[in-house]
Amino acid sequence: MTGASKRDVEVRDVNASSVALRIAGFLVRTELDRLHLFRMHLEATVRKVSPLLLELATLEGVSLSDAVTLIRPPQDWPWRPIHDSQPVLVRRAQRLRHGNGKIGRSEAQHFDRAFAAPGVVIRAVDDPRGRFAIRHFGPVLGFTAEVGGCLLTAFGGSAMLKFPGPLPEIVTSAAAGRSLDQVVDHPVFAGRDYTVLRIMPDSADGLPVLTFRATLVPFVMPYATISERAAA
Structure with a gap:
């Protein structure tokens, strides 16, 4: 099997649902971190x-x-x-x-x-x-x-x-x-x-x-x- 065909097999083996779940989790964590930082920003600036x-x-x-x-x-x-x-x-x-x-x-x-x-x-x-x-x-x-x-x-x-x-x-x-x-x-x-x-x-x-x-x-x-x- 050539190198190109091996890469094709590896790509096809990726589970799309698993990736989608990881992306969703990343977005949730990112938004929570952003909200936390925003509140810290307000605490530090609003006096x-x-x-x-x-x-x-x-x-x-x-x-x-x-x-x-x-x-x-x-x-x-x-x-x-x-x-x-x-x-x-x-x-x-x-x-x-x-x-x-x-x-x-x-x-x-x-x-x-x-x-x-x-x-x-x-x-x-x-x-x-x-x-x-x-x-x-x-x-x-x-x-x-x-x-x-x-x-x-x-x-x-x-x-x-x-x-x-x-x-x-x-x-x-x-x-x-x-x-x-x-x-x-x-x-x-x-x-x-x-x-x-x-x-x-x-x-x-x-x-x-x-x-x-x-x-x-x-x-x-x-x-x-x-x-x-x-x-x-």
Whole structure:
């Protein structure tokens, strides 16, 4: 038997089902390793959070520990770094409800693209309770949520509150420099020393956007605690 025919015999002797199982196992292990590394990456980089997110999660009965376990790496990570869009662009990727209370299909797609990876959508854009999503933005665990009909977006030392309709001139002209809870009446802002920076119309749709300075507090991604709880 020639060398070529021996190689042919060896190739034909390979069990296709066995190879397929090994490939499947390799892919599962690789994805688990990728998820583990991604969580380690978040633990090492995400260090701060807005108290607004902590307060809002409490008011809404949302467990952040449970929510972050749903965060998955983008499909092209770590081959490509995670792209952190500017907060204003993330806000503009969303739209408030139309006058009939409905959300268009394109708006829902924009919302999912902005937050589904590398974040998690806690409540979808068309949820009657209002959208709610989190994602990390550099060293900060940021979020967006509907609060009293407004769209609250916070990713760093400042946050933006977009109103669904025009505000009286007396409000917009006198808001800068005032405490936020003197301008907006909502439990999540009550008693917090947040200073209004400005109110400006959104360049996309003209709706008023209130920008305010938001403090950050230390935060640790709870993956280690989750692992310990699972092992117990």
